[in-house]
Amino acid sequence: MGSIDQPPEVLGKLIGGALVGTFLGVFLAYGIVGPFAGKVKSVTEEDGHFYSLIREVLVANLHNHAAAICIEVGRQNTPSHIRPGFSELEDALKSVKQDAA
Template identity: 40%
Template structure:
């Protein structure tokens, strides 16, 4: 846009340069300030959700391979992140409740 008006009056050229700078600034602000952090947040959420499915997969594969149920559950429990991983006593209490 600015290069198309390079031969025009300086006031008009200044207006177009200013508009280009504002557009560039807004693009950088939106990409680094909003879109980037949002994509990182969504990536973390999807990884956390995938860990639960991986836990189920590992437990089932261990069980299908002939491992005892307690050991199969332990294999699956070890896959989870530390922040959501239940302790062994919590797992035992839940199993005994059923």
């Protein structure tokens, strides 16, 4: 508003600069910063699920539950999109036991 007494040529440059700055800020906010923040949030939530799973298995172990129960607690706390099926987990455990023997 301090330049309101300037001629139209100067005002046009000032108004154009203000509009470009506004549009650039909106574009950066919605096009780059917003999606980046969403991705960071999803990664930290996924890490949080992982640490929660570890905590639940350790607590089950500290309560002196059987190893199979501790493993099932871990399977149940695994996020649904990567959770193995019960039979799939049993097959993996059997193969680990055979490899160890």
